Amino acid sequence: MSEAYKQGHTFGMDFGTSHFKFGPISAGERPDIIENRGYFTDKTSVMQQIGGPVRNIIVGKDLPFYLESREDLSTRLVYPMRNGVIEKDNDRSWTVVEEIAKFALESYRPPESEFLGYYLVASLSAVSPRYMYEKLFEAMRKIDSEFGSIAAATIIPQPFSVAIAHKIPTCVVIESGHGNSQICPISKYPVRNAVVALNRGGGDGNALTAEILKDCGYGDLVHEESLVRTVKENIGLIPVDLDASIQMAKNDANRFKAAYRVPGTRINVDLDQNSWMRFLIGEYVFDPDHELFQSYFSRSLRKPGDVRFGDTLFRGMLDFGDAIIEAVERCPVELQSHLYKQILLSGGNFAWKVPEGLEDAAVSASAKVRSLLEEKGISDPTVTIAQNPQYSVWRGCIIYGYAVPVDFSWTWERFEGWLGFR
Amino acid sequence: MVGEKTVDESLEAFFSSRGLRRILEGNRHREGKKGELVFTDGVGTVYLRVLEVNGLDERNQLLETIADSVEQTSVASKVYLALPKLCATILDAAILREKGLGLMVYDSRGVEEVLPARLFDHTPPEPKNTLELEQLRRRISALEQTVEVLNSELSKIRSTRPMQLNTRTAQISAADTIEAQKPEVLPSFLQDNPWVDILARRGREVEQVAS
Numbered sequence: 001m002s003e004a005y006k007q008g009h010t011f012g013m014d015f016g017t018s019h020f021k022f023g024p025i026s027a028g029e030r031p032d033i034i035e036n037r038g039y040f041t042d043k044t045s046v047m048q049q050i051g052g053p054v055r056n057i058i059v060g061k062d063l064p065f066y067l068e069s070r071e072d073l074s075t076r077l078v079y080p081m082r083n084g085v086i087e088k089d090n091d092r093s094w095t096v097v098e099e100i101a102k103f104a105l106e107s108y109r110p111p112e113s114e115f116l117g118y119y120l121v122a123s124l125s126a127v128s129p130r131y132m133y134e135k136l137f138e139a140m141r142k143i144d145s146e147f148g149s150i151a152a153a154t155i156i157p158q159p160f161s162v163a164i165a166h167k168i169p170t171c172v173v174i175e176s177g178h179g180n181s182q183i184c185p186i187s188k189y190p191v192r193n194a195v196v197a198l199n200r201g202g203g204d205g206n207a208l209t210a211e212i213l214k215d216c217g218y219g220d221l222v223h224e225e226s227l228v229r230t231v232k233e234n235i236g237l238i239p240v241d242l243d244a245s246i247q248m249a250k251n252d253a254n255r256f257k258a259a260y261r262v263p264g265t266r267i268n269v270d271l272d273q274n275s276w277m278r279f280l281i282g283e284y285v286f287d288p289d290h291e292l293f294q295s296y297f298s299r300s301l302r303k304p305g306d307v308r309f310g311d312t313l314f315r316g317m318l319d320f321g322d323a324i325i326e327a328v329e330r331c332p333v334e335l336q337s338h339l340y341k342q343i344l345l346s347g348g349n350f351a352w353k354v355p356e357g358l359e360d361a362a363v364s365a366s367a368k369v370r371s372l373l374e375e376k377g378i379s380d381p382t383v384t385i386a387q388n389p390q391y392s393v394w395r396g397c398i399i400y401g402y403a404v405p406v407d408f409s410w411t412w413e414r415f416e417g418w419l420g421f422r
Numbered sequence: 423m424v425g426e427k428t429v430d431e432s433l434e435a436f437f438s439s440r441g442l443r444r445i446l447e448g449n450r451h452r453e454g455k456k457g458e459l460v461f462t463d464g465v466g467t468v469y470l471r472v473l474e475v476n477g478l479d480e481r482n483q484l485l486e487t488i489a490d491s492v493e494q495t496s497v498a499s500k501v502y503l504a505l506p507k508l509c510a511t512i513l514d515a516a517i518l519r520e521k522g523l524g525l526m527v528y529d530s531r532g533v534e535e536v537l538p539a540r541l542f543d544h545t546p547p548e549p550k551n552t553l554e555l556e557q558l559r560r561r562i563s564a565l566e567q568t569v570e571v572l573n574s575e576l577s578k579i580r581s582t583r584p585m586q587l588n589t590r591t592a593q594i595s596a597a598d599t600i601e602a603q604k605p606e607v608l609p610s611f612l613q614d615n616p617w618v619d620i621l622a623r624r625g626r627e628v629e630q631v632a633s
Contacts, residue, residue, distance in 0.1 A: 398612075404625075
């Protein structure tokens with residue numbers, strides 16, 4: 001296949017923890033987005049029998065129209081990448097992944113008769129073990145044998161995609177999603193041996209917010225995670241210094257008042273005299289080791305523990321500063337100073353507000369990471385937040401597919417190159 | 423009260439006097455069940471279901487007969503129930519009227535139409551204005567041709583665009599480079615991206631080092 005054909009038929013897929021972003025190079029600046037999930041239909045239900053034969057699994061934007069009872073959702077609605085990693089024998093999750101990939105490719109099947117398949121670039125978490133690559137390639141092979149829609153495929157780590165999309169060849173990318181965070185140094189290649197993974201993400205911030213809501217008399221709201229997340233995003237703040245910021249908030253409760261009315265409802269959350277707790281939410285995401293969190297751990301908050309998936313150890317309590325330093329110090333010494341000069345924060349877990357008038361007590365995610373590094377002796381690090389974090393992984397996939405030569409074959413030594421199925 | 427044959431004959435005489443003739447067999451809509459009579463005026467059909475007093479002994483017999491008769495409104499132009507006059511008094515005619523069924527009653531003196539049946543028109547609607555229809559056909563055809571042309575243009579754009587992108591990395595003159603890097607063609611994330619050159623050397627680094 002020619003280079004020109006490949007460049008015209010590059011297709012990107014970003015398997016995010018919550019959303020799946022996909023589209024060909026011709027899609028322009030933005031990919032298509034659906035939720036990264038699948039719904040297994042109930043073949044025995046009366047509604048299915050009346051409605052005629054249906055698919056076993058539903059993915060895509062029409063999925064909500066197929067949902068049945070709320071009780072069934074926990075077993076039938078599957079989010080395969082919720083934790084970034086899928087167990088090898090989790091057949092239902094792999095079925096969803098295959099179905100979503102099929103849906104994406106068929107959504108963009110070109111009308112021309114000379115279509116010979118896309119050059120597909122998929123992106124997975126940096127901590128995905130080898131078997132995830134093998135399982136995903138196998139799913140692609142099946143799709144190609146059925147539809148002829150994949151000329152060749154490759155898989156790259158999400159932080160690598162982010163670095164490519166942001167035009168930075170040497171950097172540290174911190175990708176923090178719902179379930180976990182990955183710290184990945186990059187110097188033209190992802191430095192795989194230096195990747196540090198944290199068993200902590202946006203979901204943990206939600207869990208602490210739920211505990212705070214319970215303490216403040218809003219225990220009835222904590223069963224809906226999306227509502228808790230919205231509250232977290234609207235009242236949570238990252239403190240400049242936790243003890244000092246809390247003291248300021250306790251001294252002037254009106255200025256730091258944490259109140260939020262959920263739009264379109266009668267729900268009004270007001271932490272009132274406990275408004276200082278809004279600083280706990282932001283601090284917990286970046287450094288959960290403060291003594292103030294011990295009382296939550298001793299009650300019902302799950303303490304983030306160390307867990308192992310495949311060959312990767314996910315650390316629970318390591319703060320972001322230590323995690324970055326550990327990742328950088330696994331790289332060659334002469335590279336380390338360059339890496340500290342380009343630290344890129346990506347993912348929804350870094351989108352924190354600094355309300356006007358509270359700049360003396362609250363900071364952005366980039367300022368917090370900078371401060372954590374400076375506390376540990378790293379001088380003048382440069383930390384930036386990725387622009388358009390929702391699209392950057394997909395964009396990186398498109399650039400990778402466009403640029404990598406068509407004759408560069410896949411190698412398991414470097415985890416790079418094109419794998420053909422024909 | 424008259425016997426079955428007499429009732430049939432009386433009903434046949436009644437409908438004959440209105441220009442209808444009885445269909446016995448060989449027609450699409452012919453008599454099948456006991457007590458069924460079918461008439462036609464050459465255009466539509468009239469379906470008639472005759473019930474006797476002893477036919478009503480069985481529980482739900484009347485209800486089943488009415489349900490059967492309602493079903494016939496999907497094929498027959500008119501549908502009638504014929505009941506002994508004595509039994510007709512227990513029936514609420516409003517229900518029959520709502521469903522469009524007609525009611526005939528009979529006794530020893532003859533038959534009588536007490537509730538006319540509604541006319542169900544099953545003939546396919548004729549196009550009212552064939553000229554207008556023809557114009558619509560032409561307009562749809564023109565639209566289809568336009569969609570085909572647009573599809574073809576879209577395919578050309580899709581296949582041309584990557585070629586334009588490709589010119590960016592080609593070794594061509596500076597003037598041509600500027601021309602090829604039109605912002606309306608290149609997505610922003612591909613413009614001036616050092617990774618394009620880095621990645622384009624994948625698989626060739628070893629050869630470069632060796633040389």
